[in-house]
Amino acid sequence: MADYTKEIEKRRTFAIISHPDAGKTTLTEKLLLYGGAINLAGSVKAKKTAKHAVSDWMEIEKQRGISVTSSVMQFNYGDYCINILDTPGHQDFSEDTYRTLMAADSAVMVIDASKGVEAQTKKLFKVCVMRNIPIFTFINKMDREARDTFELLDEIETVLGIQTCPINWPIGSGKNFKGVYDRETKHISRFFAANNGQKTVDTIEVELGDEELDTLIGKENHAILADEIELLDGASSEFDLGLVREGKLSPVFFGSALTNFGVETFLKHFLNMTTTPLSRRSNEGLIDPVKNEFSAFVFKIQANMNKAHRDRVAFMRICSGKFEAGMEVNHIQGGKKMRLSQPQQLMAQERKIIEEAYAGDIIGVFDPGIFSIGDTICMPDQKFAYEGIPTFSPEHFAKVRQVDTMKRKQFLKGITQIAQEGAIQIFQEFNTGMEEIIVGVVGVLQFDVLKFRLESEYGVEIRLENLAFEHIRWIENKGIDVSKLSVTSDTKKVRDMKGNPLLLFVHSWSIQTVLDRNKELKLSEFGRE
Numbered sequence: 001m002a003d004y005t006k007e008i009e010k011r012r013t014f015a016i017i018s019h020p021d022a023g024k025t026t027l028t029e030k031l032l033l034y035g036g037a038i039n040l041a042g043s044v045k046a047k048k049t050a051k052h053a054v055s056d057w058m059e060i061e062k063q064r065g066i067s068v069t070s071s072v073m074q075f076n077y078g079d080y081c082i083n084i085l086d087t088p089g090h091q092d093f094s095e096d097t098y099r100t101l102m103a104a105d106s107a108v109m110v111i112d113a114s115k116g117v118e119a120q121t122k123k124l125f126k127v128c129v130m131r132n133i134p135i136f137t138f139i140n141k142m143d144r145e146a147r148d149t150f151e152l153l154d155e156i157e158t159v160l161g162i163q164t165c166p167i168n169w170p171i172g173s174g175k176n177f178k179g180v181y182d183r184e185t186k187h188i189s190r191f192f193a194a195n196n197g198q199k200t201v202d203t204i205e206v207e208l209g210d211e212e213l214d215t216l217i218g219k220e221n222h223a224i225l226a227d228e229i230e231l232l233d234g235a236s237s238e239f240d241l242g243l244v245r246e247g248k249l250s251p252v253f254f255g256s257a258l259t260n261f262g263v264e265t266f267l268k269h270f271l272n273m274t275t276t277p278l279s280r281r282s283n284e285g286l287i288d289p290v291k292n293e294f295s296a297f298v299f300k301i302q303a304n305m306n307k308a309h310r311d312r313v314a315f316m317r318i319c320s321g322k323f324e325a326g327m328e329v330n331h332i333q334g335g336k337k338m339r340l341s342q343p344q345q346l347m348a349q350e351r352k353i354i355e356e357a358y359a360g361d362i363i364g365v366f367d368p369g370i371f372s373i374g375d376t377i378c379m380p381d382q383k384f385a386y387e388g389i390p391t392f393s394p395e396h397f398a399k400v401r402q403v404d405t406m407k408r409k410q411f412l413k414g415i416t417q418i419a420q421e422g423a424i425q426i427f428q429e430f431n432t433g434m435e436e437i438i439v440g441v442v443g444v445l446q447f448d449v450l451k452f453r454l455e456s457e458y459g460v461e462i463r464l465e466n467l468a469f470e471h472i473r474w475i476e477n478k479g480i481d482v483s484k485l486s487v488t489s490d491t492k493k494v495r496d497m498k499g500n501p502l503l504l505f506v507h508s509w510s511i512q513t514v515l516d517r518n519k520e521l522k523l524s525e526f527g528r529e
């Protein structure tokens, strides 16, 4: 086997997750700056203009180039080759956001120091936990008034249920933010508001208790810091790399992405602690990234990047070995040997055709409509398939009707194709056929996307009627007689595209009631694609 071990071991593939406005874009931008991948901070911000009005799908379409380009960013830093996966936030929060996490080996969770754990952080965190990937916490905006540090850590532990281990500790916040104390080296990095955007920060080697610190950060701050560190040493979890790797302990860093304070320290520690590309489960056991030849799985499909051709790009995460352009591969689910065409990789702002890529990397390939989310691609003499990607629970539901009943065929074709791409999920009444279609989405923007795409690509106008359901559960019992289940008045029995039975609920408490009434019933929050 050719020796590409080194290339693979250089790779660090991670996603940055946060609630909107916590600072994910700013942090990403600063990380790219260190890698020299962008010359000026602000390039990633281009995407921010995509804080579009929901009705503005035309604009979204135009900006697709940008949002696709920024969906994976690769750059080198020291001996590392870093792949950052972007998880869209804001209104474009969707199934893709979740699936992207399936392609990451670790996650960086950005938290706003004045707000703590927020709704979207919780949702994304759940997916990380499901995969047991390491989760690193960056508590951002320390240059603004922050909540009490212990309180913040306590919230992460109780709300998210993960232990925390601060790697550094903030000295004050807001106007009184003096810097951070590194618990390992016991050095202080001093924050100067003036060093906005500069790459380097002053690290001052002063021990706690040293008089010099009194002048440096003020007597009072010094005393508080000494107390807090004493308390922390007694109370916090010990650093344990094993637990970090299992996703059970989150190393915590404090900083200010905007002023670029604490970002490089974070990056260095993070790269040391996070993993090289992880092995992945397949139906033939774990596939080791180094010992195996090329294999990948599809985690995202982006359709109609070029409207005239109705083309699609399938994004795949390489899980093992080396990819070479033009090589023959086996598409397991399609049962066909093929060559991947126009393999592309994204380097910050540019898209380029690539010749080779390695385990840990993400490539986009031209998809003539043959790939589905979760598909495996491997060498021609191999036959294993990676474990499927879960179907994430939609949280918004609407009934869809076409305006012109003559266009039934186009309507069904369009909506089925869009569902196959994974942008929406479609359900039908349990006992009837496709007469009534219910669409479920993770982010409400997808409703507008659906409406726009059906009109512009399939010539079908639709009406959407919002439904009150907010919870969905797949029925796990095989062969159960769904019509006999005793359910509450706010429960609806439906089927997904593959015919799997599900229940939709308006109220979360109905889920328990239904379980109580049907003792044998087993429900699951996720389906499998």
Ligand code: G4P
Residues within 6 Å of the ligand: 018, 019, 020, 021, 022, 023, 024, 025, 026, 027, 048, 089, 140, 141, 142, 143, 144, 255, 256, 257, 258, 259
């Ligand atoms: P997001 O991607 O997580 O949604 O957050 P983003 O980075 O866009 O940051 C949200 C807002 O918070 C931005 O301000 C950004 O400048 C600000 N911000 C990010 N990091 C810090 C920090 O460390 N300290 C302070 N004080 N602010 C920070 P905005 O006004 O919404 O956008 P802009 O007009 O500055 O672009």
